[in-house]
Amino acid sequence: xxxxxxxxxxxxxxxxxxxxxxxxxxxxxxxxxxxxxxxxxxxxxxxxxxxxxxxxxxxxxxxxxxxxxxxxxxxxxxxxxxxxxxxxxxxxxxxxxxxxxxxxxxxxxxxxxxxxxx
Amino acid sequence: xxxxxxxxxxxxxxxxxxxxxxxxxxxxxxxxxxxxxxxxxxxxxxxxxxxxxxxxxxxxxxxxxxxxxxxxxxxxxxxxxxxxxxxxxxxxxxxxxxxxxxxxxx
Numbered sequence: 001x002x003x004x005x006x007x008x009x010x011x012x013x014x015x016x017x018x019x020x021x022x023x024x025x026x027x028x029x030x031x032x033x034x035x036x037x038x039x040x041x042x043x044x045x046x047x048x049x050x051x052x053x054x055x056x057x058x059x060x061x062x063x064x065x066x067x068x069x070x071x072x073x074x075x076x077x078x079x080x081x082x083x084x085x086x087x088x089x090x091x092x093x094x095x096x097x098x099x100x101x102x103x104x105x106x107x108x109x110x111x112x113x114x115x116x117x118x
Numbered sequence: 119x120x121x122x123x124x125x126x127x128x129x130x131x132x133x134x135x136x137x138x139x140x141x142x143x144x145x146x147x148x149x150x151x152x153x154x155x156x157x158x159x160x161x162x163x164x165x166x167x168x169x170x171x172x173x174x175x176x177x178x179x180x181x182x183x184x185x186x187x188x189x190x191x192x193x194x195x196x197x198x199x200x201x202x203x204x205x206x207x208x209x210x211x212x213x214x215x216x217x218x219x220x221x222x223x224x
Contacts, residue, residue, distance in 0.1 A: 035213070037162075045154075045162065045205055047213035059212060062119075095161055101174075102167050104209025105152045109161035 002026040002108045004096050009113030016086050016117070022079040022096030022110055030054070030074040033099040035106060036081050038092035038115075046092075049081065064090075086117045120144055120208050124216035130224040137193040139219045141206035146186045150210035153182055153191045156218075157202045165204075166191065196221070 008020040022034070035050035049070040051058045058070060069082040079096050093112040100107030121144040131137050141151065149169040154162040164173045166182035169189055179194040193200055201223060206216040 044218045045156075045207075045215040047207075047215065050213070061212070097161075100152075100164055100167060101171070104150065104213060105164060105167045105207075106162075107164040107173060109163075111161060 002098065004098065004108060004110035006094065006096055006110040006113040009094065009115045011116045011118065012086055014087060014117055018083045018086065018115060020081040020083065020094055020096075020113060020115075022081075024077045024079070024096075024098070027098065027108075029072075029077040033103065034072060034079045035097050035099070036070065036079075036094060037097055037106070037109075038090075038094045039112075040089075040092040043092075048094075083115065086115075088117050091115060091117050120147065120211055120214050122206055122208055122214050122216040124204075124206055124219045126219060127217065128220045128222060130222050131196050132224045133196055133198055135196045135224075137196050137200075137221060139191045139204055139206075139221075141184075141189045141191070141216050143187045143189075143208055147208045147210040149185050150208060151182075151184070151189050152207045152209065153180075154205045154207065154215075155200075155202045156205065162205065193221075 003025045006022045033052050048061045048064050067085045071080045095112045096110045097106035098108040123142045125140045151169045153166040156162040170182045181192045203218045203220045
């Protein structure tokens with residue numbers, strides 16, 4: 001069974017930093033692209049960052065470019081997201097997700113971790 | 119950036135109804151469109167990819183169609199478990215979600 005478990009969320013002041021992690025199991029992590037999607041309270045989904053199976057290709061949404069850094073450790077089946085220079089508008093539930101049946105889709109998600117910037 | 123616009127924002131329906139949700143892209147995305155279902159407090163679930171391909175394990179009452187800039191998600195006979203919010207997502211260039219369509223009890 002594919003499982004993704006995020007951690008690292010919490011309350012942080014504006015300008016602060018957090019590091020989110022997503023520990024995975026049940027699939028060959030090193031074979032799949034991974035992504036982070038966030039959802040502000042009561043709002044829709046926003047893709048924020050993704051990277052290829054070997055981290056050779058990394059992409060960021062304009063809203064987080066230069067502030068957030070995505071990385072992966074294929075030896076530990078773990079995806080990470082470093083959040084710096086946090087703003088109140090970064091308050092959201094952050095989900096990690098695994099690439100789906102075609103590149104660009106996401107067919108397994110974690111339960112999410114809440115980041116509150118206040 | 120490619121913008122995705124869903125309509126309606128909210129849809130009131132009854133069990134057994136045929137439900138259709140529309141998603142429009144600001145430019146052509148060919149068939150690179152996915153649909154997700156999300157229930158309150160839960161992660162999204164992939165339903166449809168490549169505009170019309172059904173994800174494994176998803177009931178056949180869900181179907182997708184369209185290409186270019188206009189797409190639809192249809193639920194042929196709404197079931198109690200289908201009351202949720204639905205999102206379209208393009209993946210031809212970066213990744214963008216629509217704003218969501220909430221399907222509520224009429």
